[in-house]
Amino acid sequence: MSDAFVQTTQLTKRYGSRTAVNQINLELNKQDIYGFLGPNGAGKTTTIRMLLGLIRPTSGSIRMFGKSFPKSRMDVLKKVGSLVESPSYYGHLNACENLETIRRIIDVPAARIDEVLSIVGLTKDAKRVVKGYSLGMRQRLGIAAALLGSPELLILDEPTNGLDPAGILEMRELIKSLPDQYGITVLVSSHLLSEIEQMANRVGIIQHGSILFQDSLEMLQRQAKHHIRLAVSDPRQAAHTISTWGIHAAQHEDLLTISYVPNEQVALIVQQLVQNGHSIYRIVDQRQSLEEIFLSLTGKERS
Amino acid sequence: MRTLHRIFYAEILKLKRSRLGFILILSPLMAAMLGVMYNLNAEQPGAWPILLSQMAMAHAVLFLPLLSGVLSAFICRYEHANGGWKQLLSLPVSRTGVYISKYVVVATLLLATQLIFMGAVLFIGLLKGIAEPVPWLMLVNSVLNGWLASLPLIALQMLMAIAWASFAAPLAVNVILTLPNLMVIQSKYGIYYPWGQPSLAMLPQNDSFGINVSLETLLFVIGGSFVLFVLAGLAYINRKEI
Structure with missing residues (x-):
């Protein structure tokens, strides 16, 4: 427990x-891409603001890099x-x-500005006033600012809010490359499971301020329930036959x-079934999609 | 605190491409115009104090308090506009350092205005050919005292500018509280009125207003309110939820 890279204890x-x-207990290990997943308003941003010292927790504690926060606020940030x-x-x-206003404070070499601009692909727009940037470019500038201090x-x-599909893909590739290329640990929040699924190795699911699930992505996927679907010639009769062996079969059309x-x-x-004269057209092994797992965890019905 | 000068340099950079220069020269420019129009007898004794009174009237009573509010709102505006606060305050900076840096920037800009104003008085005085030698001590005292008396007001305005995301709200409050200045400074409670203190400190003593406050009392009140308002501002920014 104590060697976690980032850890919150009963954070409220x-x-x-x-x-x-x-009372959430987050746990991030070094070089994780931790997907922090939950619907809008679940408490993701509030948690993140506490991790950055922008707001004070009502109770509970935070440890980052083995230091207590916000006590060692400066060292941690x-x-x-x-x-x-x-x-x-x-x-x-x-x-x-924009980057220079940050660079002056965190005191990194000036060359770092060009480096982060090229990482996010803003080099050729670097001298344009940011007012005229598209949302995607502002987002990339935000990432550049976040990377400036080699965190x-x-x-x-x-991070993919408001980006177009190409931008989302780019952002995802960038985030995925960070642990291997720069040894960076990433906490990325999203309300989209599909997005987290494509980046994260660990997942925390939050709803109404509480953590419902926290484990590796594989564990989440393993929780998926299997179903077997059969397409048969006379489903009603077949369902009846199967139920006589004590197995419930739900019928959806055929x-x-x-x-x-x-x-x-x-x-x-x-x-x-074959011996009883049924024709079997298809047998499909169906896993519950992550979307469905998510919905069953968060207790919402699929609309 | 070691990072204080770094935050300060960052603040200076953020002022780039703002129309700050115009704001700073506006009041001295108007004072100069008033000075030119005033029918001054250049030969009479005490021509310099008379010119100073004339030129400092609008500047000290109206523009100096307004300017302290405008500059404070100005330096917080771009933090409120596009999430600047959350980016700035999640950097390894102390919030106290951020407050002090912003305060020092505003105070420095206001000092610049004061010096430009002094230049304007000198220029007009020499233009009109005032016979007496330039009373440097009086001019410097007037300008510096006006500046010192603005320091508590800056702290108060800074608190409002940090607290309110709106640019207009603190300015409106400032204008409303600046307007009754002429009346308030002539009452005996004038020295306790932060919006009136700059004019009390800046206008030559015993002048046509009949204001008679000892500078010592005034500086004492100013010092006290300065400490009070700065502490309030620091307490606020350190507790503010971003």
């Missing part, structure tokens, strides 16, 4: 009677780069000047769905 934030974040919600920028300055931990809150059973039992069912 209350606004009056409303509990925005409720030196190693953290962040992009919270919409990107921050000074519209009247160009990209270089060990990068906190990205909804498809029968039964819950997961071992191979031998599948073979037995097929054999019996």
Whole structure:
């Protein structure tokens, strides 16, 4: 437990009677891409703001890089780069000047500005005033700002918000490359499971301020329930036949769905159905999609 | 605190491409125009203090308090506009350092205005051919005292500018509280009124207003309110939820 790179213990934030974040225990290991997943308003941004010292926790504690936070705030924040919600920028300055306002404070070599601009692909627009940037470019400038101090931990809150498909792909590739190329640990939040699924190795799911699930992505995928679907000539009769062996078969039009059973039992069912004169057109092994897992974890019905 | 000068340089950079120069020369320019129009007898004794009073009237009573508010709002505006606060305050900076840096920038800009104003008085005085030698001590004192008396007001305005995301709200409050200045400074409570203090400190003593406040008392009150407002500002920014 104590060797986690970032760890929160019973972290809680209350606004009056409303509990925005409720006793959450996040755990990030070094070089993780930790996907922080939850619907809008679940408490992701509130948690991230506490991790950055922008707001104070009501109770609970945070440890980062083995130091307690916000007690060692300065030491910790030196190693953290962040992009919270919409990107921050000074519209009247160009990209270089925007980064320079940060560089003067964190005191890194001036050459670092060109480096991060080329990482995010803004080199040729660097001298344009940011007011005229598209949302995607501002987002990339935000990432550049977050990378400027060569952080060990990068906190990205909804980094693909407002990006076009090409931008989302680019952002995803960039984030995926960070642990291997630069040894950076990433905490990336999103309300889209598909996005987290394509980047993260660890996942934390938050809803109504509480963590519902926290483990590796494989564990999340393993939780997926198997179903076996059968397309048969006379589904009603077949369902009846199957139910006489104590297996429930749900009928959707001409498809029968039964819950997961071992191979031998599948073979037995097929054999019996054929002997009873059914034609079997298809047998499909169906895993619950992550979207469905997510919905079942967060307790919402699919609309 | 070691990072204070770094935050300060970052603040200076953020002022680039703003129309700050215009704001700084506006009031001295108007004072100069008033000075030119004033029918001054260049030969009479005490012509310099008379010119100074005339030129400092609008500047000290109206523009100096307004300017302290405008500059404070100005330096917080771009932090409010596009998430600047959250980016700035999640850097390894102390919030106290951020407050002090912004304060020092505003105070420095206001000092620049004061020096430009002094230049304007000198220029007009020499233009009109005032016979007496330039009373350097009086001019420097007037300008510096006006500046010192603005320091608590800057702290107060800075607090409002940090607290309110709106650019207009602190300015509106500032204008409303600046307008009754002429009345308030002539009452005996005038020295306790932050918006009136700059004019009390800057206008020559015992002048046509009949204002008679000892400079010592004034500086004492100013010092006290300065400490009070700065502490309030620091307490606020350190607790502010971003």
